[in-house]
Amino acid sequence: MASVLSIVQTKGGSGKTTTTMVLARALVALGESVLVLDSDKQRSATEWADDAGPDLGFEVMSVPTGRTLQSAIDRYRASPEYSYLIVDTPPGSDDIVDKASVNADLVLVPTGVSPLDMKRTQATLNWFEDNADTPVAVVLTNVDKREKLLDLAQETLSSQARAALADTIIPTRSATRRVGSTVPRVTTKPFREWMELAEEVRTACREL
Numbered sequence: 500m501a502s503v504l505s506i507v508q509t510k511g512g513s514g515k516t517t518t519t520m521v522l523a524r525a526l527v528a529l530g531e532s533v534l535v536l537d538s539d540k541q542r543s544a545t546e547w548a549d550d551a552g553p554d555l556g557f558e559v560m561s562v563p564t565g566r567t568l569q570s571a572i573d574r575y576r577a578s579p580e581y582s583y584l585i586v587d588t589p590p591g592s593d594d595i596v597d598k599a600s601v602n603a604d605l606v607l608v609p610t611g612v613s614p615l616d617m618k619r620t621q622a623t624l625n626w627f628e629d630n631a632d633t634p635v636a637v638v639l640t641n642v643d644k645r646e647k648l649l650d651l652a653q654e655t656l657s658s659q660a661r662a663a664l665a666d667t668i669i670p671t672r673s674a675t676r677r678v679g680s681t682v683p684r685v686t687t688k689p690f691r692e693w694m695e696l697a698e699e700v701r702t703a704c705r706e707l
């Protein structure tokens with residue numbers, strides 16, 4: 500039985516595809532078998548995999564409709580072939596994002612720390628409050644650790660009840676900014692927080 504992780508955030512450009520692909524690679528480095536389901540019609544994850552080639556270590560399947568996403572989750576969740584399905588979703592909210600959210604074992608919400616990021620994260624969490632009982636964890640990403648807004652974001656997020664806040668914080672790094680279309684070198688130092696996040700996610704999934 501595979502664990503289904505959906506990466507959801509209404510705000511565009513918040514790091515969903517980056518989180519999907521680097522986390523997938525980090526889980527593979529931990530010995531897990533991963534299938535990425537790309538539910539975004541823009542196909543960013545699918546194109547990334549095409550560019551990266553077979554060394555990526557996992558496959559990305561394009562499932563750009565609610566129906567194809569649902570049938571892929573139903574089929575591969577039960578397959579002994581994979582230990583994790585990771586669903587990359589489009590920004591905004593629609594039927595696809597709803598399906599990815601409701602069908603997940605764990606939803607990760609990547610977000611930056613700006614006031615706008617916090618507002619959109621709150622809107623994303625409000626949707627879960629009203630529509631799904633899926634466990635949710637917010638992941639602070641693309642963060643400048645010296646930034647004062649980080650403390651404020653941590654305070655805001657740890658005081659709300661609907662979602663956990665991941666211990667791992669993913670910093671802004673040029674290695675991550677440039678990782679698109681390549682095989683993420685997750686065992687190198689600039690990617691160490693991604694490995695920490697993969698271990699944190701794996702522990703969370705085992706405890707679910």
Ligand SMILES: Nc1ncnc2c1ncn2[C@@H]1O[C@H](COP(=O)(O)OP(=O)(O)OP(=O)(O)O)[C@@H](O)[C@H]1O
Nearest residue numbers: 511512513514515516517590641670671672675676
């Ligand atoms: N930790 C990071 N450090 C530096 N740059 C980052 C980091 N995380 C994401 N980025 C950059 O932020 C931009 C947006 O990331 P990404 O494409 O993953 O977001 P997205 O949420 O999938 O966007 P969309 O909503 O359009 O699908 C990209 O240019 C990416 O390289």
Ligand SMILES: [Mg+2]
Nearest residue numbers: 515516539543
């Ligand atoms: Mg994306």
